[in-house]
Amino acid sequence: xxxxxxxxxxxxxxxxxxxxxxxxxxxxxxxxxxxxxxxxxxxxxxxxxxxxxxxxxxxxxxxxxxxxxxxxxxxxxxxxxxxxxxxxxxxxxxxxxxxxxxxxxxxxxxxxxxxxxxxxxxxxxxxxxxxxxxxxxxxxxxxxxxxxxxxxxxxxxxxxxxx
Amino acid sequence: xxxxxxxxxxxxxxxxxxxxxxxxxxxxxxxxxxxxxxxxxxxxxxxxxxxxxxxxxxxxxxxxxxxxxxxxxxxxxxxxxxxxxxxxxxxxxxxxxxxxxxxxxxxxxxxxxxxxxxxxxxxxxxxxxxxxxxxxxxxxxxxxxxxxxxxxxxxxxxxxxxxxxxxxxxxxxxxxxxxxxxxxxxxxxxxxxxxxxxxxxxxxxxxxxxxxxxxxxxxxxxxxxxxxxxxxxxxxxxxxxxxxxxxxxxxxxxxxxxxxxxxxxxxxxxxxxxxxxxxxxxxxxxxxxxxxxxxxxxxxxxxxxxxxxxxxxxxxxxxxxxxxxxxxxxxxxxxxxxxxxx
Numbered sequence: 001x002x003x004x005x006x007x008x009x010x011x012x013x014x015x016x017x018x019x020x021x022x023x024x025x026x027x028x029x030x031x032x033x034x035x036x037x038x039x040x041x042x043x044x045x046x047x048x049x050x051x052x053x054x055x056x057x058x059x060x061x062x063x064x065x066x067x068x069x070x071x072x073x074x075x076x077x078x079x080x081x082x083x084x085x086x087x088x089x090x091x092x093x094x095x096x097x098x099x100x101x102x103x104x105x106x107x108x109x110x111x112x113x114x115x116x117x118x119x120x121x122x123x124x125x126x127x128x129x130x131x132x133x134x135x136x137x138x139x140x141x142x143x144x145x146x147x148x149x150x151x152x153x154x155x156x157x158x159x160x161x162x163x
Numbered sequence: 164x165x166x167x168x169x170x171x172x173x174x175x176x177x178x179x180x181x182x183x184x185x186x187x188x189x190x191x192x193x194x195x196x197x198x199x200x201x202x203x204x205x206x207x208x209x210x211x212x213x214x215x216x217x218x219x220x221x222x223x224x225x226x227x228x229x230x231x232x233x234x235x236x237x238x239x240x241x242x243x244x245x246x247x248x249x250x251x252x253x254x255x256x257x258x259x260x261x262x263x264x265x266x267x268x269x270x271x272x273x274x275x276x277x278x279x280x281x282x283x284x285x286x287x288x289x290x291x292x293x294x295x296x297x298x299x300x301x302x303x304x305x306x307x308x309x310x311x312x313x314x315x316x317x318x319x320x321x322x323x324x325x326x327x328x329x330x331x332x333x334x335x336x337x338x339x340x341x342x343x344x345x346x347x348x349x350x351x352x353x354x355x356x357x358x359x360x361x362x363x364x365x366x367x368x369x370x371x372x373x374x375x376x377x378x379x380x381x382x383x384x385x386x387x388x389x390x391x392x393x394x395x396x397x398x399x400x401x402x403x404x405x406x407x408x409x410x411x412x413x414x415x416x417x418x419x420x421x422x423x424x425x426x427x428x429x430x431x432x433x434x435x436x437x438x439x440x441x442x443x444x445x446x447x448x449x450x451x452x453x454x455x456x457x458x459x460x461x462x463x464x465x466x467x468x469x470x471x472x473x474x475x476x477x478x479x480x481x482x483x484x485x486x487x488x489x490x491x492x493x494x495x496x497x498x499x500x501x502x503x504x505x
Binding site: 022 | 202204206207210213467469470471
Protein backbone atom coordinates (compact mmCIF):
# COMPACT_ATOMS: atom_id res chain seq x y z
CA UNK A 1 0.00 0.00 0.00
CA UNK A 2 2.15 2.92 -1.17
CA UNK A 3 -0.59 5.44 -0.37
CA UNK A 4 -0.52 5.02 3.37
CA UNK A 5 2.44 7.36 4.04
CA UNK A 6 0.66 10.09 2.07
CA UNK A 7 -2.50 9.57 4.12
CA UNK A 8 -0.56 9.85 7.35
CA UNK A 9 1.28 12.93 6.07
CA UNK A 10 -2.07 14.55 5.31
CA UNK A 11 -3.21 14.02 8.88
CA UNK A 12 -0.01 15.70 10.03
CA UNK A 13 -0.67 18.74 7.86
CA UNK A 14 -4.13 19.37 9.28
CA UNK A 15 -2.96 18.78 12.85
CA UNK A 16 -0.02 21.17 12.44
CA UNK A 17 -2.29 23.80 10.91
CA UNK A 18 -4.61 23.48 13.89
CA UNK A 19 -1.71 23.92 16.31
CA UNK A 20 -0.45 26.95 14.42
CA UNK A 21 -3.91 28.53 14.35
CA UNK A 22 -4.35 28.03 18.09
CA UNK A 23 -0.91 29.33 19.04
CA UNK A 24 -0.21 31.99 16.40
CA UNK A 25 -3.67 32.93 15.21
CA UNK A 26 -5.32 32.33 11.85
CA UNK A 27 -4.30 33.69 8.47
CA UNK A 28 -7.70 35.31 8.05
CA UNK A 29 -8.52 38.80 9.34
CA UNK A 30 -11.77 39.90 11.01
CA UNK A 31 -12.46 42.38 8.22
CA UNK A 32 -14.45 45.34 9.44
CA UNK A 33 -12.43 45.45 12.67
CA UNK A 34 -9.03 44.57 11.28
CA UNK A 35 -7.73 45.20 7.79
CA UNK A 36 -5.06 43.64 5.68
CA UNK A 37 -2.55 45.81 3.86
CA UNK A 38 -3.11 45.10 0.17
CA UNK A 39 -0.05 44.18 -1.88
CA UNK A 40 1.87 47.09 -3.39
CA UNK A 41 0.61 46.59 -6.95
CA UNK A 42 -2.96 45.63 -6.00
CA UNK A 43 -5.60 46.65 -8.55
CA UNK A 44 -8.08 48.30 -6.24
CA UNK A 45 -9.30 51.38 -8.09
CA UNK A 46 -8.11 53.60 -10.93
CA UNK A 47 -6.92 57.06 -9.87
CA UNK A 48 -6.58 60.10 -12.15
CA UNK A 49 -3.91 62.82 -12.09
CA UNK A 50 -5.94 65.46 -13.84
CA UNK A 51 -3.13 67.89 -14.81
CA UNK A 52 -1.39 65.17 -16.82
CA UNK A 53 -4.47 64.34 -18.91
CA UNK A 54 -4.46 65.73 -22.46
CA UNK A 55 -7.93 64.45 -23.43
CA UNK A 56 -6.27 62.20 -26.01
CA UNK A 57 -9.04 59.59 -25.55
CA UNK A 58 -6.62 56.68 -25.85
CA UNK A 59 -7.88 55.19 -22.59
CA UNK A 60 -11.53 55.56 -23.56
CA UNK A 61 -10.82 53.97 -26.96
CA UNK A 62 -8.83 51.09 -25.53
CA UNK A 63 -11.31 50.26 -22.79
CA UNK A 64 -12.84 46.86 -23.65
CA UNK A 65 -16.15 47.54 -21.95
CA UNK A 66 -16.49 51.26 -22.60
CA UNK A 67 -16.61 52.34 -19.01
CA UNK A 68 -14.63 55.59 -19.43
CA UNK A 69 -16.46 58.79 -20.33
CA UNK A 70 -14.33 61.76 -21.44
CA UNK A 71 -15.44 65.19 -22.59
CA UNK A 72 -13.17 68.16 -23.28
CA UNK A 73 -12.87 71.42 -25.14
CA UNK A 74 -10.15 73.52 -26.73
CA UNK A 75 -9.05 76.68 -25.01
CA UNK A 76 -6.29 79.25 -25.25
CA UNK A 77 -3.51 79.16 -22.72
CA UNK A 78 -1.11 82.04 -22.11
CA UNK A 79 2.08 81.86 -24.26
CA UNK A 80 5.19 80.20 -22.90
CA UNK A 81 7.42 83.23 -23.55
CA UNK A 82 6.45 86.88 -23.37
CA UNK A 83 5.34 88.11 -26.79
CA UNK A 84 4.49 84.69 -28.07
CA UNK A 85 1.25 83.43 -29.52
CA UNK A 86 -1.32 81.99 -27.06
CA UNK A 87 -1.14 78.20 -27.05
CA UNK A 88 -4.06 75.94 -27.81
CA UNK A 89 -4.62 73.23 -25.18
CA UNK A 90 -7.31 70.66 -24.48
CA UNK A 91 -9.14 71.13 -21.20
CA UNK A 92 -10.82 68.24 -19.44
CA UNK A 93 -14.50 68.78 -18.69
CA UNK A 94 -15.53 65.32 -17.67
CA UNK A 95 -13.62 62.17 -16.83
CA UNK A 96 -15.88 59.47 -15.41
CA UNK A 97 -15.20 55.79 -14.85
CA UNK A 98 -18.16 53.48 -14.31
CA UNK A 99 -16.79 50.91 -11.87
CA UNK A 100 -19.95 48.88 -12.32
CA UNK A 101 -18.69 48.17 -15.84
CA UNK A 102 -14.93 48.23 -15.24
CA UNK A 103 -13.33 44.79 -15.31
CA UNK A 104 -10.03 45.93 -13.83
CA UNK A 105 -7.99 44.89 -16.87
CA UNK A 106 -5.74 47.93 -16.51
CA UNK A 107 -5.37 48.55 -20.24
CA UNK A 108 -6.22 52.24 -19.72
CA UNK A 109 -3.40 52.56 -17.19
CA UNK A 110 -1.00 50.83 -19.57
CA UNK A 111 -2.00 52.83 -22.60
CA UNK A 112 -1.93 56.31 -21.06
CA UNK A 113 1.07 58.08 -22.66
CA UNK A 114 1.20 60.93 -20.14
CA UNK A 115 1.00 59.04 -16.84
CA UNK A 116 -2.41 60.37 -15.91
CA UNK A 117 -3.94 57.05 -14.77
CA UNK A 118 -2.66 54.92 -11.88
CA UNK A 119 -3.64 51.83 -9.98
CA UNK A 120 -4.51 52.48 -6.36
CA UNK A 121 -4.86 49.64 -3.81
CA UNK A 122 -7.92 51.34 -2.30
CA UNK A 123 -10.81 48.84 -2.29
CA UNK A 124 -13.49 50.16 0.04
CA UNK A 125 -15.75 52.02 -2.37
CA UNK A 126 -18.75 49.71 -2.64
CA UNK A 127 -22.16 51.31 -3.00
CA UNK A 128 -25.70 50.16 -2.34
CA UNK A 129 -26.92 51.57 -5.66
CA UNK A 130 -25.18 50.46 -8.80
CA UNK A 131 -25.45 53.91 -10.37
CA UNK A 132 -23.35 55.32 -7.54
CA UNK A 133 -20.35 53.41 -8.85
CA UNK A 134 -19.94 56.00 -11.62
CA UNK A 135 -17.16 58.20 -10.24
CA UNK A 136 -16.15 61.58 -11.62
CA UNK A 137 -12.76 63.18 -11.99
CA UNK A 138 -12.73 64.84 -8.57
CA UNK A 139 -13.33 61.49 -6.88
CA UNK A 140 -10.73 59.80 -9.10
CA UNK A 141 -8.34 62.63 -8.22
CA UNK A 142 -8.85 62.04 -4.49
CA UNK A 143 -7.66 58.47 -4.94
CA UNK A 144 -4.30 59.78 -6.23
CA UNK A 145 -3.27 60.16 -2.57
CA UNK A 146 -3.53 56.41 -2.05
CA UNK A 147 -1.34 55.54 -5.05
CA UNK A 148 1.94 54.11 -3.77
CA UNK A 149 5.34 55.31 -4.94
CA UNK A 150 6.49 53.66 -8.15
CA UNK A 151 8.84 50.78 -7.36
CA UNK A 152 12.57 51.19 -7.91
CA UNK A 153 13.70 50.58 -11.46
CA UNK A 154 15.93 47.63 -12.14
CA UNK A 155 19.64 48.35 -12.43
CA UNK A 156 20.39 49.62 -15.94
CA UNK A 157 16.79 50.39 -16.83
CA UNK A 158 16.08 53.74 -18.44
CA UNK A 159 13.46 55.98 -16.93
CA UNK A 160 10.87 56.89 -19.54
CA UNK A 161 8.20 59.53 -19.66
CA UNK A 162 7.63 62.46 -17.37
CA UNK A 163 6.14 62.01 -13.97
CA UNK B 164 -31.13 -1.56 40.75
CA UNK B 165 -32.45 -0.13 44.04
CA UNK B 166 -33.61 3.43 44.40
CA UNK B 167 -34.35 5.14 47.70
CA UNK B 168 -37.73 6.00 46.23
CA UNK B 169 -39.73 3.53 44.20
CA UNK B 170 -40.83 4.92 40.85
CA UNK B 171 -43.88 3.87 38.91
CA UNK B 172 -43.28 2.38 35.48
CA UNK B 173 -44.44 5.53 33.69
CA UNK B 174 -42.15 7.66 35.84
CA UNK B 175 -39.20 5.45 35.02
CA UNK B 176 -40.12 5.63 31.36
CA UNK B 177 -40.17 9.41 31.40
CA UNK B 178 -36.79 9.45 33.15
CA UNK B 179 -35.39 7.08 30.54
CA UNK B 180 -36.73 9.14 27.63
CA UNK B 181 -35.26 12.33 29.07
CA UNK B 182 -32.00 10.50 29.74
CA UNK B 183 -31.69 9.17 26.20
CA UNK B 184 -32.52 12.62 24.81
CA UNK B 185 -29.68 14.10 26.86
CA UNK B 186 -27.37 11.25 25.89
CA UNK B 187 -28.21 11.87 22.24
CA UNK B 188 -28.29 15.65 21.99
CA UNK B 189 -25.40 16.50 24.30
CA UNK B 190 -22.67 14.72 22.31
CA UNK B 191 -24.28 15.78 19.03
CA UNK B 192 -24.25 19.45 20.01
CA UNK B 193 -20.77 19.20 21.45
CA UNK B 194 -19.47 17.60 18.26
CA UNK B 195 -20.97 20.29 16.08
CA UNK B 196 -19.48 23.11 18.14
CA UNK B 197 -16.12 21.63 19.12
CA UNK B 198 -15.33 19.74 15.94
CA UNK B 199 -17.43 21.01 13.05
CA UNK B 200 -17.28 24.69 13.97
CA UNK B 201 -14.01 25.15 15.80
CA UNK B 202 -11.63 22.30 14.99
CA UNK B 203 -12.41 22.43 11.27
CA UNK B 204 -11.83 26.19 11.28
CA UNK B 205 -8.52 25.83 13.05
CA UNK B 206 -7.42 23.10 10.66
CA UNK B 207 -8.16 25.53 7.84
CA UNK B 208 -6.37 28.38 9.63
CA UNK B 209 -9.43 30.49 10.34
CA UNK B 210 -11.37 31.38 13.49
CA UNK B 211 -14.81 29.94 12.83
CA UNK B 212 -18.02 31.22 14.43
CA UNK B 213 -17.10 33.86 17.01
CA UNK B 214 -20.01 36.31 17.20
CA UNK B 215 -22.80 34.41 18.97
CA UNK B 216 -21.96 34.05 22.66
CA UNK B 217 -18.47 33.63 24.12
CA UNK B 218 -16.20 32.17 21.43
CA UNK B 219 -19.27 31.59 19.26
CA UNK B 220 -20.59 28.88 21.56
CA UNK B 221 -24.22 29.97 21.06
CA UNK B 222 -23.91 29.64 17.29
CA UNK B 223 -25.60 26.26 17.37
CA UNK B 224 -28.72 27.71 19.04
CA UNK B 225 -28.84 30.38 16.36
CA UNK B 226 -28.66 27.71 13.65
CA UNK B 227 -31.40 25.64 15.26
CA UNK B 228 -33.57 28.72 15.59
CA UNK B 229 -33.03 29.52 11.94
CA UNK B 230 -34.07 26.03 10.84
CA UNK B 231 -37.17 26.07 13.06
CA UNK B 232 -38.36 29.31 11.48
CA UNK B 233 -38.13 27.98 7.95
CA UNK B 234 -41.08 26.66 6.02
CA UNK B 235 -41.41 22.88 5.90
CA UNK B 236 -41.77 22.32 2.17
CA UNK B 237 -43.10 19.08 0.67
CA UNK B 238 -42.69 18.76 -3.11
CA UNK B 239 -45.98 18.45 -5.01
CA UNK B 240 -45.20 15.01 -6.45
CA UNK B 241 -43.55 13.63 -3.33
CA UNK B 242 -44.89 10.55 -1.58
CA UNK B 243 -46.18 12.68 1.24
CA UNK B 244 -46.38 10.28 4.16
CA UNK B 245 -43.04 8.61 3.50
CA UNK B 246 -41.44 11.99 2.90
CA UNK B 247 -42.62 13.31 6.25
CA UNK B 248 -41.70 10.13 8.13
CA UNK B 249 -38.20 9.51 6.76
CA UNK B 250 -36.14 11.91 8.91
CA UNK B 251 -37.71 10.51 12.07
CA UNK B 252 -36.73 6.97 11.08
CA UNK B 253 -33.14 8.11 10.66
CA UNK B 254 -33.09 9.84 14.06
CA UNK B 255 -34.77 6.95 15.84
CA UNK B 256 -31.96 4.66 14.68
CA UNK B 257 -29.46 6.78 16.62
CA UNK B 258 -31.75 6.77 19.69
CA UNK B 259 -32.02 3.00 19.65
CA UNK B 260 -28.24 2.53 19.59
CA UNK B 261 -27.89 4.50 22.83
CA UNK B 262 -30.32 2.21 24.58
CA UNK B 263 -27.77 -0.61 24.75
CA UNK B 264 -24.73 1.47 25.70
CA UNK B 265 -23.86 1.19 29.42
CA UNK B 266 -22.84 4.38 31.27
CA UNK B 267 -22.01 2.90 34.66
CA UNK B 268 -22.43 -0.22 36.80
CA UNK B 269 -26.12 0.55 37.31
CA UNK B 270 -26.53 3.41 34.84
CA UNK B 271 -27.89 1.99 31.62
CA UNK B 272 -31.14 2.20 29.73
CA UNK B 273 -31.44 -1.53 29.11
CA UNK B 274 -29.12 -4.39 29.97
CA UNK B 275 -29.51 -6.48 26.84
CA UNK B 276 -27.80 -9.87 26.78
CA UNK B 277 -27.14 -9.60 23.05
CA UNK B 278 -26.33 -5.90 23.33
CA UNK B 279 -23.76 -5.50 20.57
CA UNK B 280 -25.82 -7.65 18.22
CA UNK B 281 -28.79 -5.39 18.91
CA UNK B 282 -26.67 -2.26 18.29
CA UNK B 283 -25.50 -3.54 14.91
CA UNK B 284 -29.08 -4.40 13.98
CA UNK B 285 -30.76 -1.13 14.93
CA UNK B 286 -27.96 1.01 13.49
CA UNK B 287 -28.97 -0.19 10.03
CA UNK B 288 -32.53 1.11 10.42
CA UNK B 289 -31.14 4.46 9.24
CA UNK B 290 -30.60 2.89 5.79
CA UNK B 291 -34.36 2.45 5.57
CA UNK B 292 -34.94 6.08 6.47
CA UNK B 293 -32.43 7.24 3.90
CA UNK B 294 -33.94 5.09 1.15
CA UNK B 295 -37.40 6.38 2.12
CA UNK B 296 -36.19 9.96 1.92
CA UNK B 297 -34.51 9.44 -1.43
CA UNK B 298 -37.46 7.63 -2.96
CA UNK B 299 -40.22 9.84 -1.56
CA UNK B 300 -38.61 13.09 -2.69
CA UNK B 301 -39.59 12.48 -6.34
CA UNK B 302 -36.23 13.91 -7.37
CA UNK B 303 -33.66 12.00 -9.41
CA UNK B 304 -30.71 13.44 -7.50
CA UNK B 305 -32.28 12.47 -4.21
CA UNK B 306 -32.97 8.99 -5.50
CA UNK B 307 -29.38 8.62 -6.72
CA UNK B 308 -28.14 9.88 -3.37
CA UNK B 309 -30.42 7.50 -1.51
CA UNK B 310 -29.31 4.51 -3.57
CA UNK B 311 -25.66 5.42 -3.20
CA UNK B 312 -26.14 5.78 0.52
CA UNK B 313 -27.88 2.42 0.77
CA UNK B 314 -25.15 0.70 -1.25
CA UNK B 315 -22.46 2.26 0.87
CA UNK B 316 -24.09 1.65 4.24
CA UNK B 317 -24.80 -1.99 3.45
CA UNK B 318 -21.25 -2.51 2.13
CA UNK B 319 -19.67 -1.12 5.29
CA UNK B 320 -22.07 -2.78 7.68
CA UNK B 321 -20.29 -6.04 6.97
CA UNK B 322 -16.70 -5.13 7.92
CA UNK B 323 -18.11 -3.34 10.97
CA UNK B 324 -19.93 -6.43 12.22
CA UNK B 325 -16.92 -8.62 11.44
CA UNK B 326 -14.61 -6.23 13.31
CA UNK B 327 -16.89 -6.47 16.33
CA UNK B 328 -16.79 -10.28 16.21
CA UNK B 329 -13.11 -10.18 17.24
CA UNK B 330 -14.02 -8.29 20.40
CA UNK B 331 -16.89 -10.64 21.08
CA UNK B 332 -14.62 -13.68 20.78
CA UNK B 333 -12.11 -12.18 23.14
CA UNK B 334 -14.66 -11.07 25.73
CA UNK B 335 -16.74 -14.22 25.33
CA UNK B 336 -19.98 -12.28 25.58
CA UNK B 337 -22.34 -10.12 23.51
CA UNK B 338 -23.46 -8.09 26.52
CA UNK B 339 -21.90 -4.62 26.37
CA UNK B 340 -21.82 -4.29 30.15
CA UNK B 341 -19.89 -7.56 30.43
CA UNK B 342 -17.55 -6.49 27.62
CA UNK B 343 -16.68 -3.42 29.70
CA UNK B 344 -16.07 -5.54 32.78
CA UNK B 345 -14.01 -8.05 30.81
CA UNK B 346 -11.78 -5.23 29.57
CA UNK B 347 -11.43 -3.83 33.06
CA UNK B 348 -10.45 -7.13 34.62
CA UNK B 349 -8.40 -8.52 31.76
CA UNK B 350 -4.65 -8.41 31.33
CA UNK B 351 -2.34 -8.04 28.35
CA UNK B 352 0.54 -10.53 28.54
CA UNK B 353 0.32 -10.63 32.32
CA UNK B 354 0.35 -6.84 32.69
CA UNK B 355 -2.90 -6.04 34.45
CA UNK B 356 -2.54 -2.50 35.77
CA UNK B 357 -4.28 -0.98 32.74
CA UNK B 358 -6.70 -3.86 32.34
CA UNK B 359 -7.09 -4.93 28.75
CA UNK B 360 -8.69 -2.27 26.58
CA UNK B 361 -9.27 -4.18 23.37
CA UNK B 362 -7.71 -1.40 21.30
CA UNK B 363 -4.40 -3.07 22.22
CA UNK B 364 -5.16 -6.69 21.36
CA UNK B 365 -7.81 -5.94 18.73
CA UNK B 366 -6.07 -3.02 17.06
CA UNK B 367 -6.89 -4.32 13.57
CA UNK B 368 -10.52 -4.62 14.57
CA UNK B 369 -10.44 -1.10 16.00
CA UNK B 370 -9.01 0.30 12.76
CA UNK B 371 -11.59 -1.52 10.63
CA UNK B 372 -14.36 -0.35 12.97
CA UNK B 373 -13.21 3.27 12.65
CA UNK B 374 -13.05 3.13 8.84
CA UNK B 375 -16.46 1.47 8.68
CA UNK B 376 -17.86 4.05 11.12
CA UNK B 377 -16.56 6.81 8.88
CA UNK B 378 -18.42 5.23 5.96
CA UNK B 379 -21.58 4.54 7.96
CA UNK B 380 -21.71 8.19 9.00
CA UNK B 381 -21.02 9.32 5.41
CA UNK B 382 -18.18 11.47 6.68
CA UNK B 383 -15.85 12.96 4.17
CA UNK B 384 -13.60 10.34 2.64
CA UNK B 385 -16.83 8.40 2.08
CA UNK B 386 -19.37 11.20 1.66
CA UNK B 387 -20.67 10.39 -1.84
CA UNK B 388 -24.28 9.91 -0.64
CA UNK B 389 -24.47 13.59 0.21
CA UNK B 390 -21.87 14.84 -2.30
CA UNK B 391 -22.68 18.55 -2.31
CA UNK B 392 -21.15 19.33 -5.67
CA UNK B 393 -22.74 16.51 -7.67
CA UNK B 394 -25.88 15.34 -5.87
CA UNK B 395 -26.70 18.59 -4.05
CA UNK B 396 -26.60 16.85 -0.65
CA UNK B 397 -28.11 13.67 -2.02
CA UNK B 398 -31.21 12.31 -0.34
CA UNK B 399 -31.66 15.55 1.65
CA UNK B 400 -32.11 17.76 -1.44
CA UNK B 401 -35.83 18.36 -1.04
CA UNK B 402 -35.87 18.75 2.73
CA UNK B 403 -36.07 22.08 4.48
CA UNK B 404 -36.69 23.49 7.91
CA UNK B 405 -37.26 21.12 10.80
CA UNK B 406 -36.86 17.96 8.75
CA UNK B 407 -33.50 19.02 7.35
CA UNK B 408 -32.49 19.82 10.91
CA UNK B 409 -33.49 16.28 11.92
CA UNK B 410 -31.20 14.80 9.27
CA UNK B 411 -28.47 17.09 10.52
CA UNK B 412 -29.02 16.06 14.14
CA UNK B 413 -29.13 12.40 13.08
CA UNK B 414 -25.75 12.71 11.39
CA UNK B 415 -24.05 13.92 14.54
CA UNK B 416 -26.14 11.87 16.93
CA UNK B 417 -25.15 8.75 15.00
CA UNK B 418 -21.54 9.89 15.14
CA UNK B 419 -21.95 10.11 18.90
CA UNK B 420 -23.66 6.72 19.06
CA UNK B 421 -20.96 4.95 17.04
CA UNK B 422 -18.25 6.74 19.00
CA UNK B 423 -19.89 5.52 22.22
CA UNK B 424 -20.04 1.97 20.88
CA UNK B 425 -16.40 2.14 19.77
CA UNK B 426 -15.38 3.54 23.15
CA UNK B 427 -17.27 0.75 24.90
CA UNK B 428 -15.88 -2.03 22.74
CA UNK B 429 -12.28 -0.92 22.37
CA UNK B 430 -11.41 1.67 25.02
CA UNK B 431 -12.95 0.12 28.10
CA UNK B 432 -16.27 1.98 28.14
CA UNK B 433 -17.26 3.81 31.30
CA UNK B 434 -14.62 2.08 33.43
CA UNK B 435 -11.13 3.25 34.26
CA UNK B 436 -8.61 0.60 35.34
CA UNK B 437 -7.56 2.39 38.56
CA UNK B 438 -11.06 2.92 39.91
CA UNK B 439 -13.11 0.10 41.38
CA UNK B 440 -15.95 -0.70 39.02
CA UNK B 441 -18.29 -1.69 41.83
CA UNK B 442 -18.32 1.67 43.58
CA UNK B 443 -21.59 3.62 43.45
CA UNK B 444 -19.69 6.72 42.42
CA UNK B 445 -19.09 5.11 39.03
CA UNK B 446 -22.75 5.75 38.19
CA UNK B 447 -21.93 9.46 38.19
CA UNK B 448 -18.30 9.27 37.12
CA UNK B 449 -18.90 6.61 34.47
CA UNK B 450 -20.86 8.79 32.03
CA UNK B 451 -18.14 11.45 32.24
CA UNK B 452 -15.38 8.91 31.58
CA UNK B 453 -17.36 7.49 28.68
CA UNK B 454 -17.93 11.00 27.36
CA UNK B 455 -14.20 11.73 27.44
CA UNK B 456 -13.52 8.55 25.49
CA UNK B 457 -16.31 9.41 23.04
CA UNK B 458 -14.69 12.79 22.45
CA UNK B 459 -11.39 11.04 21.74
CA UNK B 460 -12.98 8.74 19.14
CA UNK B 461 -14.96 11.64 17.67
CA UNK B 462 -11.75 13.64 17.38
CA UNK B 463 -10.32 10.85 15.21
CA UNK B 464 -13.49 10.64 13.10
CA UNK B 465 -13.58 14.38 12.44
CA UNK B 466 -9.84 14.64 11.99
CA UNK B 467 -10.10 12.16 9.13
CA UNK B 468 -13.13 14.01 7.83
CA UNK B 469 -11.36 17.36 7.61
CA UNK B 470 -8.19 15.91 6.10
CA UNK B 471 -9.12 13.58 3.28
CA UNK B 472 -10.74 14.26 -0.09
CA UNK B 473 -13.63 12.16 -1.33
CA UNK B 474 -13.08 8.67 -2.79
CA UNK B 475 -14.61 7.56 -6.06
CA UNK B 476 -17.68 5.33 -5.83
CA UNK B 477 -15.93 2.19 -7.18
CA UNK B 478 -12.92 2.81 -4.94
CA UNK B 479 -15.28 2.98 -1.99
CA UNK B 480 -16.77 -0.40 -2.79
CA UNK B 481 -13.34 -1.89 -3.45
CA UNK B 482 -12.05 -0.75 -0.07
CA UNK B 483 -15.00 -2.42 1.61
CA UNK B 484 -15.18 -5.73 -0.27
CA UNK B 485 -11.60 -6.36 -1.37
CA UNK B 486 -9.70 -5.02 1.61
CA UNK B 487 -11.74 -4.56 4.79
CA UNK B 488 -13.84 -7.71 4.64
CA UNK B 489 -10.90 -10.13 4.05
CA UNK B 490 -8.87 -8.31 6.69
CA UNK B 491 -11.71 -8.56 9.18
CA UNK B 492 -12.14 -12.27 8.42
CA UNK B 493 -8.42 -12.85 8.93
CA UNK B 494 -8.66 -10.92 12.18
CA UNK B 495 -11.48 -13.18 13.37
CA UNK B 496 -9.50 -16.29 12.48
CA UNK B 497 -6.32 -15.14 14.23
CA UNK B 498 -8.31 -14.02 17.27
CA UNK B 499 -10.05 -17.40 17.43
CA UNK B 500 -6.77 -19.32 17.15
CA UNK B 501 -5.10 -17.19 19.84
CA UNK B 502 -8.13 -17.48 22.08
CA UNK B 503 -7.92 -21.26 21.92
CA UNK B 504 -4.12 -21.32 22.23
CA UNK B 505 -3.95 -19.16 25.38
